[in-house]
Amino acid sequence: MKAYVGVTDNDWYSLLKSIQPHDEVNFWQPSGRQQFKALKPGELFLFKLHSPLNYIVGGGIFAYSSILPISLAWESFERLNGADDYLQMRARVARYRKQKEDRLNDYPIGCILLESPFFLPEDQWIEVPSDWKPSIVQGKGYDLTVEPGLTLWNRVQNRTNFKHVVAESKEILPFGKPNIIFPRLGQGSFRILVTDAYERRCAISKEKTLPALDAAHIKPFSEIKTHSVSNGILLRKDMHALFDKGYITITPESNVEVSRRIKEEFENGRDYYRYQGSTIFIPSNEENQPSSDYLRWHNEEVYRG
Numbered sequence: 001m002k003a004y005v006g007v008t009d010n011d012w013y014s015l016l017k018s019i020q021p022h023d024e025v026n027f028w029q030p031s032g033r034q035q036f037k038a039l040k041p042g043e044l045f046l047f048k049l050h051s052p053l054n055y056i057v058g059g060g061i062f063a064y065s066s067i068l069p070i071s072l073a074w075e076s077f078e079r080l081n082g083a084d085d086y087l088q089m090r091a092r093v094a095r096y097r098k099q100k101e102d103r104l105n106d107y108p109i110g111c112i113l114l115e116s117p118f119f120l121p122e123d124q125w126i127e128v129p130s131d132w133k134p135s136i137v138q139g140k141g142y143d144l145t146v147e148p149g150l151t152l153w154n155r156v157q158n159r160t161n162f163k164h165v166v167a168e169s170k171e172i173l174p175f176g177k178p179n180i181i182f183p184r185l186g187q188g189s190f191r192i193l194v195t196d197a198y199e200r201r202c203a204i205s206k207e208k209t210l211p212a213l214d215a216a217h218i219k220p221f222s223e224i225k226t227h228s229v230s231n232g233i234l235l236r237k238d239m240h241a242l243f244d245k246g247y248i249t250i251t252p253e254s255n256v257e258v259s260r261r262i263k264e265e266f267e268n269g270r271d272y273y274r275y276q277g278s279t280i281f282i283p284s285n286e287e288n289q290p291s292s293d294y295l296r297w298h299n300e301e302v303y304r305g
Contacts, residue, residue: 003044003149003156004127005056005128006112009042010049012082013057015072017119019079024186025060026077029110029138030096036065036112038141039187040066042183045114046156047115051134059156060114061183064193069106072195072210076188104201113192115183124159126152190227191215198234203280204248204256214240219293230291233280239272248272249303252292254280 016025035267039062046059076106083089093109094101131149142149194215216235235243242248247259258276262269283289
C-alpha cells in the first residue's frame with residue numbers, strides 16, 4: 001500500500017479543520033495541467049503544512065482525481081474546497097497561478113477527492129519522514145511497507161487508529177499491516193465520478209454542455225444511504241427533473257421510456273418523445289454502468305407510464 005504526503009495551503013487546512021466533521025474534501029491543485037495519479041482508490045493521502053511547519057496534520061482516503069472547471073468543483077463541494085465562498089476560492093487560484101483574477105475564466109484545476117478526512121490535534125502532529133526535502137513543492141509518495149514509509153504508517157495509526165475511517169463494508173481498518181479500503185463516497189465525489197464515468201455527456205441526449213448536466217441518483221440516497229456510481233446516471237438538468245418525477249425512465253435493457261402523461265398534463269413534450277426507445281450512452285467500465293436492479297426499481301416505483 002502507498003501513501004502520498006501532499007503540501008497543503010494552510011488556509012485550506014485551517015478552514016476545513018474548523019468546520020469538521022465532514023465525509024469528504026476536495027484537495028485541489030491550482031495549475032490544472034496534470035491529473036494526480038500517484039495513488040489507487042482506497043490508499044492514504046496525508047496533508048503537510050507549508051514550511052516552516054514541517055508536520056503532517058491530517059489526511060483522508062483517496063477516492064478519485066480529475067481536472068475540473070473551478071465552477072463545477074465549487075458547485076460539487078462548496079466549503080469542502082477549503083474556502084468560505086466561490087470568490088475566495090477563485091482569488092486563491094489566481095494568486096497561486098500568479099495571474100490577475102478573470103471572472104470570465106472558468107479555471108481548470110486539479111481535484112483530488114478524499115473521503116473520511118481527519119485532522120490531528122496540534123499536539124499529535126507528525127514530523128515529516130526523514131527523507132523529506134525542503135525543495136518538495138507539491139508532495140511525495142511513500143511505500144508503507146518499507147522505511148521510511150513504514151514508520152510513517154505506524155505514526156499515523158498511533159495517532160488515529162483509524163476509528164473514523166470506515167470502508168463500504170463498515171469494517172474498521174485494522175491496526176498493523178497497511179490495507180487498501182474502498183472509500184465511502186460523499187455527495188460531491190459521487191457527482192464528479194458519475195460525470196466522468198459518462199464522459200461528461202448526458203446519457204440520453206448526449207449533450208456535452210457541462211453546466212447543463214447533473215449526476216442523478218436512480219434510487220434516492222435517502223433510501224439506500226450510500227452514494228454508488230452504479231446508482232447514478234448523468235442527465236441534462238431538464239431530463240433529470242423529469243426522471244426524478246417519473247416522466248422519463250430507463251429500462252434495465254438501457255432503453256429510454258417517455259411517459260404519455262407529459263403530453264396529457266402539459267400538452268407538449270415533442271422534444272422528449274423523440275428519445276422514446278433510444279439506447280442510452282453507457283460507461284465503458286462495467287463497475288460504473290447503471291445497476292439493472294436500480295433501473296427496475298425506478299421503472300416499477302417511480303415511472304408514471
